[in-house]
Amino acid sequence: MATVIPVPQASALPVAGSGDVFPVRRVYCVGRNYAAHAREMGGDPTREPPFFFMKPADALQVVPEGGTVDHPYPPKTSNYHFEIEMVVALSRGGRDIPVEQALDHVFGYAVGLDMTRRDLQDEAKQLRRPWELGKAADHSGPVGPLYPASRIGHPAGGAISLSVDGAVRQQADLSDMIWSVAEQIAYLSSYFELFPGDVIFSGTPEGVGAVNRGQTMAGAIEGLGEIRLRVV
Ligand code: MN
Numbered sequence: 453m454a455t456v457i458p459v460p461q462a463s464a465l466p467v468a469g470s471g472d473v474f475p476v477r478r479v480y481c482v483g484r485n486y487a488a489h490a491r492e493m494g495g496d497p498t499r500e501p502p503f504f505f506m507k508p509a510d511a512l513q514v515v516p517e518g519g520t521v522d523h524p525y526p527p528k529t530s531n532y533h534f535e536i537e538m539v540v541a542l543s544r545g546g547r548d549i550p551v552e553q554a555l556d557h558v559f560g561y562a563v564g565l566d567m568t569r570r571d572l573q574d575e576a577k578q579l580r581r582p583w584e585l586g587k588a589a590d591h592s593g594p595v596g597p598l599y600p601a602s603r604i605g606h607p608a609g610g611a612i613s614l615s616v617d618g619a620v621r622q623q624a625d626l627s628d629m630i631w632s633v634a635e636q637i638a639y640l641s642s643y644f645e646l647f648p649g650d651v652i653f654s655g656t657p658e659g660v661g662a663v664n665r666g667q668t669m670a671g672a673i674e675g676l677g678e679i680r681l682r683v684v
Pocket residue numbers: 481482483535537566653655656
C-alpha cells in the first residue's frame with residue numbers, strides 16, 4: 453500500500469550527550485503554574501486547579517545546545533511573548549496515573565519556550581474563543597536537548613531564567629511551581645490517556661514580555677543547560 457502524500461515528519465528532540473532522539477507524539481502545556489505569573493495574567497493562584505492547552509507537535513523548534521539559532525517572528529502579531537518553561541518528556545503512558553508513581557513515567561527534562569502571540573491570545577480570551585492562534589504558531593515551541601532522568605534525576609528545584617540581549621527578564625525557581633510535575637502528569641492522565649512521546653510544558657514564572665526581530669533570547673534551567681535564539 454502506498455501513501456498518497458509524503459508521510460509528515462514527526463518532531464524529535466535530541467537527547468543530550470548522545471546521538472539519540474526522542475520522537476514527540478503530543479505537546480501539552482499547563483497554564484498559570486507559578487503564583488506570581490498567575491497574578492500578572494489576572495488570575496487567582498490560590499484556588500484555580502491546573503488547566504491545559506496544546507501545541508501541535510510540529511510547532512516544536514529543535515534547539516541544539518551551544519551557539520545561537522534563528523527563531524522566525526510569526527505573522528499577524530505585534531506582541532510576541534517569551535515564556536521560559538521546563539519541558540517534561542514521557543517514556544511511559546497510562547490513564548489515571550497516581551501522583552506517587554507519576555515520575556516513573558518521565559524520560560527526561562529540557563529547557564523550552566512557550567512562545568505566544570499575546571495580542572491574539574488576549575483577543576481570544578475576550579471573545580471566549582480558543583487559544584490556538586495565540587499559542588500554536590509555527591515554531592512556537594523551541595526546546596533544547598533532553599536530559600534523561602536516569603542521569604540527572606527529577607529536578608524539583610533549581611533556577612529557571614530567561615534573558616533578552618543579556619538583560620534578565622524572568623528569574624524564578626522550579627520549586628515555585630503551584631502544581632508539581634508529578635501532579636501535572638496525574639491530573640492530565642485523568643483527562644487523556646498518555647503515551648510515550650508525550651511532552652508537557654510545565655508553565656512559566658512571572659516576567660513574560662515581548663521580543664522583536666534582532667533580539668536574542670537565552671533561556672536556562674539549572675542542570676538542563678541553556679538555549680539561545682535570535683528572533684529574525
Ligand atoms: Mn506557558
